[in-house]
């Protein structure tokens with residue numbers, strides 16, 4: 001069986017309810033599986049799937065290896081060179097950063113990264129998830145308020161749950177008017193913020209990981225200045241999807257806009273374009289000291305070890321040297337190519353008019369300042385998995401994004417572009433999407449009483465039945 005069918009089959013099998021088959025199981029196991037069956041009921045159980053592109057038999061339109069530093073081996077070479085310069089390195093960090101886990105190498109790398117981004121200090125932590133947990137646990141002081149874009153990452157939401165902020169107020173995604181309303185409502189209801197003795201912390205992302213659009217940061221900064229001119233309104237910007245992708249040598253959106261001094265805290269993650277792991281929190285010396293004293297997820301964990309830090313340095317060395325510039329420039333070119341190629345197909349306009357296929361980012365792409373690697377593709381909600389099956393069986397790896405990663409009713413397929421994707425691969429993606437669209441148009445036009453299930457889904461269901 002080909003790797004895509006194997007992957008789909010194992011995924012489908014994992015979605016079958018288990019509790020009905022567990023008559024003699026322990027209470028403990030039954031209760032766990034009962035909770036998991038609730039996920040299986042709408043096919044949203046997360047499983048350990050093995051993407052078919054990893055076997056070389058399908059195309060990667062899903063991984064986070066955005067600059068292709070991982071697949072091309074460039075990060076490995078840079079990492080091995082870094083290790084070779086430090087042959088006596090330790091594998092262990094030796095403890096928490098505030099106890100025995102500090103060492104001169106990590107301090108040196110942090111300062112290099114801070115300098116690269118034009119920040120006062122940098123603190124390296126084990127992941128972006130940990131970084132957001134640390135930021136929101138440590139930075140808001142009692143009486144502060146957090147105003148956040150409704151689509152910020154789950155790690156920011158989880159971090160906020162542990163924060164000491166008095167209120168947490170969302171605003172509509174990337175909407176400056178809604179942002180103004182949220183700021184005003186906080187100022188109206190919080191006298192200590194109004195009189196300037198407490199702060200509003202604004203939480204946004206440079207590039208939204210599920211929607212692929214870019215924060216209108218300048219506009220939000222202007223609104224903050226206008227509304228809170230006498231108050232303390234500070235920005236926290238998560239640059240996870242902008243690292244390596246936006247700004248000079250991939251420094252991120254804040255550097256691209258030259259507003260380093262106006263942003264209190266930035267978060268860069270290393271698990272995406274930098275093709276390793278870990279994350280960096282940029283801010284003032286006070287921010288760093290607060291993180292080290294108030295963030296339990298930084299205090300009660302082992303510091304990043306030498307190999308982690310060396311891999312991060314290797315990635316940053318590639319950015320700094322300009323070695324990733326061509327890869328960075330390639331991504332918007334590929335996205336542009338995709339938008340033009342799909343728009344040139346006859347079936348596209350019919351499919352989009354009928355609501356069978358939609359790519360919101362392609363609608364006004366010429367007017368967009370930034371085209372980035374994330375491009376969500378929408379079909380009717382009930383067709384979403386059929387489209388996934390169709391893409392997988394056409395040799396295209398792209399993941400469905402479902403609740404809880406996005407709101408219920410907003411499932412979509414997230415296509416991720418990488419600098420090493422070729423035009424021929426993008427053509428294959430376009431052919432697969434248009435093939436699906438044509439099939440669904442034919443099914444819908446044929447109407448009730450005819451074959452209602454597209455071929456790829458029939459194949460997957462047949463595999464299931466025979467398994």
Ligand SMILES: Cc1ncc(COP(=O)(O)O)c(C=O)c1O
Pocket residue numbers: 126127128129130132153155205209238240241269270271278279
């Ligand atoms: C916007 C954003 N912030 C934080 C994270 C978490 O980063 P990490 O994978 O390093 O934990 C992610 C990862 O998906 C992300 O997209």
